[in-house]
Amino acid sequence: MLAVADLRKSFRSPEGERVEIVNVATFALAAGEQVALRGESGSGKTTFLHLIAGILAADGGRVTIDGAEMTALSESQRDRLRAEKLGYIFQTFNLLQGYTVLENVVLGMSFGPRGADRAHAQAMLGRMGLGHRLDHFPRQLSTGQQQRVAVARALANRPKLVLADEPTGNLDRRHAREALGLIREVCRENNAALLLVSHDEEVLAQFEQRRDFAVINEAMKEPAR
Amino acid sequence: MTLPLIIYRSLRQHALSTVVTAGSIALACGLLMSVWTVKTQSQAAFASTGSAFDAVLGARGSKLQLVLNAIFHLEASPGNLAYSDYEFIKRHPAVKTAIPIAVGDNLRGYRLVGTLPELFTDVELAPGKKITLQPGGRFFSADPTVKEAVAGSFAAEKLGLKAGDTFHPFHGLTYDEKNQHAETYAVTGILAPTNTPMDRVIWIPLRGLQTMSGHDPRAATDVSAVLIQLRAPTAGFMLDLMYNKQGNRLTFAYPVGTIIAELFSKISWFDRVLELVAYLVALVAAGSVLASIYNSMSARQRDLAILRALGAKRRTIFGAVVSEAAVIGVLGALAGYVVYFVLLTVVAGVIRTQTGVVLEVWRWQPVLAFCPLGMIGLCALGGVVPAFKAYRTPVAETLAPVS
Structure with missing residues (x-):
């Protein structure tokens, strides 16, 4: 489902030097596979997810999603692939504050292959326990509820690959467990691959498959002395 | 969506x-x-208001002032012309219709214009569009001594006039309550709206305005202007030559449309x-x-x-x-x-x-x-x-x- 090869990304530092952030030789996920990626803050894991999602253009290497090579596509083709195949759960939710809960999910779906399916969006939100909050705005919801909206939005299109960036980082233990359970459950139902990054050991412990980003990301390794 | x-x-x-x-x-x-x-x-x-008449004959002066005064009932009259001048042009073979008018009085700010009944019977405002009355009225009598009036629709509405009402005119074009004439005029009818300046005027017999008490008896037969319809447009240039270039006593304002266009260009x-x-x-x-x-x-x-x-x-x-x-x-x-x-x-x-x-x-x-x-x-x-x-x-x- 996901194959990463020789993926590299560097940024220019304020001092003008090029600093490599991501250098992943190989990484793969099969359909339905659920992997947790351990990574400390500043380890480049969000950049890694952005590169996979095509939000950022890589300096080199390949990202292939469901047979389509993301890194070889034009920007508009990457937008389409992202809308069709990916669900992205942001650490900071990134909900559209001026839109209702239902509109957030419907709008997320509208760019994908199924289009704006209000009934499905409502059902998804109902499953997240937000059926009574459809017309509320994000600011009227608790943090846990906002995160569930973000989850519903990412999963509503039945994506083949779900990327979750610290999805429980802003939640208390109980809500974190609930949110994580829902994400994993829906991914299992849709046979979607799930790549979750976190530095929370309790979250990581729930996954059978765990990888350490510091190990797979050559850029963060100490140079040999 | x-x-x-x-x-x-x-x-x-x-x-x-x-x-x-x-x-x-x-x-x-x-x-x-x-x-x-x-x-x-x-x-x-x-332009369409002026189109009912081809020309205006008046005292020597500005053509625009003459047209504004005679057709649009604006501005002061540039002066009078003798009744014989009206009779002369009326008999001219190039002239189809000649209607004299006289101004100089008002009713609470609305002009009284003296004219002949032919204005209502012979003139078409546009082809096929005659001047008509609102139901229940009639035009004033052809007898020039009868003190009757026909009010334009807008003036009647503003002054609250209806057929059967009477009024005393006021001297001058500007309303001054101290300058009331003794004569009493009876309203015989209200004109149907023409959407032209005629609606703002109260029409009385020409003779009535000429002989209104207080007016100069020496000017009792004078008219303010003559509204003219020509038999052929080319005749206008001939009369223009006769009155404006060869003569120096009267002004022949022709063609009315061009004079109005000049106003807009100004x-x-x-x-x-x-x-x-x-x-x-x-x-x-x-x-x-x-x-x-x-x-x-x-x-x-x-x-x-x-x-x-x-x-x-x-x-x-x-x-x-x-x-x-x-x-x-x-x-x-x-x-x-x-x-x-x-x-x-x-x-x-x-x-x-x-x-x-x-x-x-x-x-x-x-x-x-x-x-x-x-x-x-x-x-x-x-x-x-x-x-x-x-x-x-x-x-x-x-x-x-x-x-």
């Missing part, structure tokens, strides 16, 4: 600037349409200034669309980045911002119709009161389509700059700092 939803939510989020910007567009649009309509309709209305600078102001307002309005959306770009960049992350294409974002600007233009244009109708109703009221010429507020004009469409296009154009900024929004940097 994606694009309409994005536009609707964005407009709602920036409701105040949307309203202010749409308001300025409405003002620009309404002003432009009003200026254009007043200009074209008033020119057409003045005041065309005012039209141009108004048009310029309206164009400037339109430009400022389009600029305010640009500024308002551009200024809100920083606030909405995150939303745009989220939409991009969800899979929205760059051109979708570009289209959403341009469409939003166009929708502000549409809202402004719709409100512009309200501004237009309010402005035109006020201006038409003033023009009708001052000149008797009626502008049709509800008449369709091409400018009512071109102006709003142009304004919407201009607004969409104003949206291109912020749309380009939105187009270039860096998604990853805008969404979150790199961990």
Whole structure:
């Protein structure tokens, strides 16, 4: 489902030097596979997810999603692939504050292959326990509820690959467990691959498959002395 | 529903600037349409009012003053001419109809014009359009000694006159309650609206006005002007030569249409200034669309980045911002119709009161389509700059700092 090869990304530092952030030789996920990626803050894991999602253009290497090579596509083709195949759960939710809960999910779906399916969006939100909050705005919801909206939005299109960036980082233990359970459950139902990054050991412990980003990301390794 | 939803939510989020910007567009649009309509309709209305007569004969002086006084019942009379002058031109073989008029009195500010009954029976305001009365009235008697009057519809409405009423005229063209004449006139009928300056006048027999108490008895047979219809247009040039170039006692104002057109050309600078102001307002309005959306770009960049992350294409974002600007233009244009109708109703009221010429507020004009469409296009154009900024929004940097 996901194959990463020789993926590299560097940024220019304020001092003008090029600093490599991501250098992943190989990484793969099969359909339905659920992997947790351990990574400390500043380890480049969000950049890694952005590169996979095509939000950022890589300096080199390949990202292939469901047979389509993301890194070889034009920007508009990457937008389409992202809308069709990916669900992205942001650490900071990134909900559209001026839109209702239902509109957030419907709008997320509208760019994908199924289009704006209000009934499905409502059902998804109902499953997240937000059926009574459809017309509320994000600011009227608790943090846990906002995160569930973000989850519903990412999963509503039945994506083949779900990327979750610290999805429980802003939640208390109980809500974190609930949110994580829902994400994993829906991914299992849709046979979607799930790549979750976190530095929370309790979250990581729930996954059978765990990888350490510091190990797979050559850029963060100490140079040999 | 994606694009309409994005536009609707964005407009709602920036409701105040949307309203202010749409308001300025409405003002620009309404002003432009009003200026254009007043200009074209008033020119057409003045030209058609003058079209009932080919020429006016009057005392030596300005042709424009003569036309304004005799046909539009504006301005003071440039002077009198002898009754023999009227009889001479009436008998001229080139003249089809000659109707004398005399002015010099009023009823509470509305002019009394003395004339012959032939004005009502022989003259057509436009081909096939005769002067008619409202039900229950009749034209004043052909007997010149009878003190009867027929009121124009607008004057009757403003003065509250109806058939059977009586009144005492006042001396002069300006109302002064101390200058009341002793004569009593009876209203025999009210004219059906003609939408011409005739509506603002009270018509009495020519002889009655000439011999009104207090008038100079030496001028008791004089007339103020003669309204003329010619048998053939070429005759006008012959009479123009005879009266204006070979003679030096009278003025033959011909052709009336050209003289009215000269009036509009004299005041065309005012039209141009108004048009310029309206164009400037339109430009400022389009600029305010640009500024308002551009200024809100920083606030909405995150939303745009989220939409991009969800899979929205760059051109979708570009289209959403341009469409939003166009929708502000549409809202402004719709409100512009309200501004237009309010402005035109006020201006038409003033023009009708001052000149008797009626502008049709509800008449369709091409400018009512071109102006709003142009304004919407201009607004969409104003949206291109912020749309380009939105187009270039860096998604990853805008969404979150790199961990």
